[in-house]
Amino acid sequence: MxxxxxxxxxxxxxxxxxxxxxxxxxxxxxxxxxxxxxxxxxxxxxxxxxxxxxxxxxxxxxxxxxxxxxxxxxxxxxxxxxxxxxxxxxxxxxxxxxxxxxxxxxxxxxxxxxxxxxxxxxxxxxxxxxxxxxxxxxxxxxxxxxxxxxxxxxxxxxxxxxxxxxxxxxxxxxxxxxxxxxxxxxxxxxxxxxxxxAGNSRAPEGRSLDIGGQLTIGAGLFALLYAVIQGPADGWGSAPVVLAFVLAAVFLGLFVAAESRARSPLLRLDLFRNRSFAVASVVAVVGMFSFLGTAYAVSIRLGPIQHQTPLRTAFAFLLLNGITPVLTPLTSRLLHRLPARALLTDGLALIAAGDFLAAGLDAADRDLTSLILPLGLVGVGFAFTVSSITATAVNTVPLPLAGMASAATNLLRDFGFTLGPAVIGAVALSQAASRVTSALTTSPLNAQSRAAAHEVLKEGGPLALNSVPAASPPGAARAYAFDALGHGYAIGFVVCGSAALFSALLVVTALRGREAAESAPRAEDGTQRSVLTTG
CATH class of the missing domain: 1.20.1250.20 (MFS general substrate transporter like domains)
Structure with missing residues (x-):
């Protein structure tokens, strides 16, 4: 009773x-x-x-x-x-x-x-x-x-x-x-x-807006992206592009100054004194730049270059994005059994291998089966990498800072995502424009076709020239634009692969033997550590 x-x-x-x-x-x-x-x-x-x-x-x-x-x-x-x-x-x-x-x-x-x-x-x-x-x-x-x-x-x-x-x-x-x-x-x-x-929740204690940090990082990142994206179109030495790079440097410097003085900063700069966290942060930017740069290069190759349908393009993106949820149970188990840096290194190496294979594909090859191996490797590598970046960062800082470390890693990861299309688009289009201009100069085309092609190239770039009707005066130059774009985005794949390989080597050399030592004091709290790793 x-x-x-x-x-x-x-x-x-x-x-x-x-x-x-x-x-x-x-x-x-x-x-x-x-x-x-x-x-x-x-x-x-x-x-x-x-x-x-x-x-x-x-x-x-x-x-x-x-x-x-x-x-x-x-x-x-x-x-x-x-x-x-x-x-x-x-x-x-x-x-x-x-x-x-x-x-x-x-x-x-x-x-x-x-x-x-x-x-x-x-x-x-x-x-x-x-x-x-x-x-x-x-x-x-x-x-x-x-x-x-x-x-x-x-x-x-x-x-x-x-x-x-x-x-x-x-x-x-x-x-x-x-x-x-x-x-x-x-x-x-x-x-x-x-x-x-949805139920509501809030936690205002100790939280406040960092207006100075938000304004400076917003202006700095926008100026940097503007300069990178507009460089190929406006010229790297043009006044707007140079000014944008200068403003980016000024505002990002002001962001560092603002965060060092803010009572509740957007980004705790003292986290970067931890060598493992600093390395994980670099990898978050460079590694995620590599992945989304790859995705962007694939979308341009299949779409504006080869003019394949969105449904066929979707097949490639299922290889890039669809493998991650399938491998979630495996990556979760591996994170509990292996050091996060080991999984991170393997994932980045797989991305690099896939990119280098993709760079060797013929731009005229429209067979989707050719993409299975390179993009499958990138997809598996991304599944391993995205799961282990945050774990590498939060497991190597004191427990009270783990939330801020995870948030900072997310910020840097998203910045890497944003850089991907910007940098790869800039590199590929610059290379393609130079190549097609040179090819047109020595081509056997008649003067009318060359002049029309140069006009399209001046107004819209290689992608526009690759999309003109074949029967039009500049249409005779489409083959040169196609070849140049294939070459340019192949270099884009090489850049992405090199970035992933650099990140893998950085993890191997800079984190050797450090993760276990730095995370040892937190091993007693296994429940909370596993929660942070999952997040």
Missing amino acids: SDTPASPPAASAAARAALPLGTLVAGCLAVCLAQIGLAIPATLNGLFQEHLHPVGSQLTWISDAFLLPVAVLELTFGVLGDLFGRKRLLVGGAALMCAGEAVAAGAMGIHQLWVGQALAGLGAAALFPTSLAMIAAGTHTGAQRARAIALWASSLSAGGFLAPLLGGITGTYGSWRSAFVVVAVLAAVSAAVSLWL
Whole structure:
């Protein structure tokens, strides 16, 4: 009899400790949506080139207009959620994505498409950190948190898997506008689910906005990306590009000064005194640059260069993104059995091998089976790399700093993602423009065809020349543009492979014997360490 009254309180405590199902569903749907929005334009670059006729670097800005707000504002939205409530950001972020995708779907020109992508990226910047923070805040034990974060990570991977399917199907059987409409509908559903089902949470204690840090890093990163992307089109010595590089250096220097004095900084600079964390940070930028640079080069090869359908392009992106969720159980087990740096080294080496193989493919080879080995290696390598970068960073700093270390690594990883299309587009287009100009000078084409080709090249670059009708005067020069673009993006693959190889060698040489020593004091707290590793 005495045990009976104790049962209801015990059951009530267990219920309070459980993460509400509605919050879990809302958070997982939100991060899946954000990843779909980030990844879906890659399968549509060929259609953008065909219908909107972007010139020079305009195609690159379609991807980076979304990525830049994510890289710059992700940490700030994490603070805003802590201060004012995470449910508001989850609903507002999905609403912003819905609005941005609608603007992109109705774009009458390239500039409106940029605006839509930027709005959607702003929404995604709110969804990525808020969805994870809301799920983590709703759990009260290490085991619950590990399971919830694993589901969140699986939902993110599912978004990367679904995006090429949605883009491929809608782009092939509908239009590129249909793809943005589908994402807008998903965003509206996500906003409604978050509004009706998600529980609210906030943690304002000790949190404040770092206005100086946010303004300086935003201006610095934008100036840097502008200079890198516009360099091939405007000339590396042109006044706007040189000024942008100078402004980037000034504002990034001001960011370092601001963070060293801020009471609640966006980025704890003292973390970089830890050699292992500093190395992991470099690898986060360079390694993720390598992966997304590869993805961008693949999208341009299959789309604007070879003019393959979005559905065929989607096959390549399933190899790049679809392997990660399939390998999640394996990578999770390997992270518990092996040092994170070992898995990180292997993953980067696989990415490098895949890129070097891709660089050797003939640009005229339209057989998708040729891509299976190189892109499969990159996909497996990415699955290992993305899982182990954060683990390498957070397992080598004191436990109280692990949250900041994870957030900083996410920021640097997203910056690497943003650099990928910018740098590879700049390198490939610069090489292609130089090669096609030289080829036209010595070509046997008549004067009218050469003059027309040079005019197209001047206005739109090699991609525009590769897309002109074959029967037009400049059409006779398409073969030269095709060859030059194949050469340029092959060099892009080499750059990506070299970056991944450099990162692998850096991990091997700089972290040899350090990870075990630095993480030893934390080994006693196995539950919390496994939670951090999963996140």
